[in-house]
Amino acid sequence: MKQTTYLIWLIVALVAIVSPSIAQAQHIGIAPAEVRIDNLAPGEETEFEFLIRNKDDSAHTFSLSTFYPEESERREGRAKFPDGSWISFSPQSVEVEANSDTKVKVSVAIPSDRKWAGKEWEIWLRVSPEDKEFLVVNYYIRLLVSTGQGLEAGPKIGLIVGIAVAVFLLGYGVYYFRRRAKAK
Amino acid sequence: MKAGIISMLLATILALVVCLPVVAQDDGSGTITITMTGASEFSINLEPTEWKPVGGEAVTPNTLYETATTWCTLTVGGNCNVNAYVAGEDAVWVEDPSAYSWTLSSNGENDIGVYVLWFKVKDDERGYVLIPELSQDSPGVDFYPSSLSPGPDGAKQFGLKLLTPEADFAKDGVGYFSVGDATVETHVTISAVAA
Numbered sequence: 233m234k235q236t237t238y239l240i241w242l243i244v245a246l247v248a249i250v251s252p253s254i255a256q257a258q259h260i261g262i263a264p265a266e267v268r269i270d271n272l273a274p275g276e277e278t279e280f281e282f283l284i285r286n287k288d289d290s291a292h293t294f295s296l297s298t299f300y301p302e303e304s305e306r307r308e309g310r311a312k313f314p315d316g317s318w319i320s321f322s323p324q325s326v327e328v329e330a331n332s333d334t335k336v337k338v339s340v341a342i343p344s345d346r347k348w349a350g351k352e353w354e355i356w357l358r359v360s361p362e363d364k365e366f367l368v369v370n371y372y373i374r375l376l377v378s379t380g381q382g383l384e385a386g387p388k389i390g391l392i393v394g395i396a397v398a399v400f401l402l403g404y405g406v407y408y409f410r411r412r413a414k415a416k
Numbered sequence: 417m418k419a420g421i422i423s424m425l426l427a428t429i430l431a432l433v434v435c436l437p438v439v440a441q442d443d444g445s446g447t448i449t450i451t452m453t454g455a456s457e458f459s460i461n462l463e464p465t466e467w468k469p470v471g472g473e474a475v476t477p478n479t480l481y482e483t484a485t486t487w488c489t490l491t492v493g494g495n496c497n498v499n500a501y502v503a504g505e506d507a508v509w510v511e512d513p514s515a516y517s518w519t520l521s522s523n524g525e526n527d528i529g530v531y532v533l534w535f536k537v538k539d540d541e542r543g544y545v546l547i548p549e550l551s552q553d554s555p556g557v558d559f560y561p562s563s564l565s566p567g568p569d570g571a572k573q574f575g576l577k578l579l580t581p582e583a584d585f586a587k588d589g590v591g592y593f594s595v596g597d598a599t600v601e602t603h604v605t606i607s608a609v610a611a
Contacts (some may be wrong), residue, residue: 265496
């Protein structure tokens with residue numbers, strides 16, 4: 233039975249590598265190729281936009297994600313970006329019409345933790361076509377992020393509490409002395 | 417007495433509302449600057465993007481197929497130099513990817529269910545370079561050495577070579593794959609980033 237099955241399957245026991253698409257060219261561009269964010273303090277968020285240019289005569293859909301390049305591929309002195317979830321795309325997937333451009337908004341938010349202050353990081357933003365042909369091009373934007381010194385939470389809270397106590401004591405003092413004056 | 421204390425608390429809250437924004441501004445973090453380096457831009461054009469070994473006819477086990485080294489032209493557009501990397505992936509049966517696939521070789525040797533892909537850039541002294549599997553950690557092997565970087569508006573021609581897997585089984589001295597008359601599909605990914 234097994235042999236019979238094999239023979240049925242194997243009348244033509246050959247395979248071919250093909251692409252389902254008949255497309256013969258692919259021409260996509262991105263701008264800018266590199267983005268540098270300086271002085272982004274822990275607890276802060278910022279945004280920028282980049283452009284996907286579709287120079288083809290057909291529409292293409294792209295998915296957007298982050299990629300951690302190896303040290304040898306990063307700019308000198310740049311460390312690995314700690315967490316790609318701090319970066320978000322809007323939209324996450326985008327269709328670009330033929331011979332047109334589309335903007336993608338990128339948000340970068342650094343958690344409010346002093347350990348992220350004073351860092352120099354690099355991460356790549358990946359633009360991948362969803363309709364894949366045999367040859368596929370993934371486009372990457374270098375994102376260089378430098379963090380500022382950040383919020384100094386301790387002294388700030390002390391200052392706010394100090395102001396609150398001072399205002400309260402001042403108010404109470406005025407109230408106390410007015411009452412004493414009235415009593416006399 | 418009670419009204420007085422409530423009045424003081426309200427005065428305190430009012431004072432905090434006034435002073436908190438001032439405090440928040442004085443955080444020493446400075447101004448965030450975003451620089452789009454030199455309004456840089458690049459584009460990649462590939463032609464063609466499809467390869468059918470032997471013109472779409474069936475391939476046989478343990479056999480080499482190759483294109484000319486000028487088969488595909490990669491053109492870099494824009495105003496900056498581009499680093500490019502190449503990687504491949506497993507080939508799968510189009511009709512049922514989970515039922516039958518070929519694993520991309522990591523050592524240049526084929527085996528049962530293991531196939532090999534190489535590329536060669538024209539004039540590249542490295543000759544044929546093994547295409548590794550695309551992973552989360554690496555975009556692949558350098559597409560061209562820095563000495564052959566095409567630069568803005570430059571172009572590179574390259575070709576591919578395929579070694580199919582060894583036969584899944586043999587009958588009467590002829591090797592066969594375990595599925596016949598099937599289409600197997602794979603992708604080669606070129607990753608491009610500003611140099």
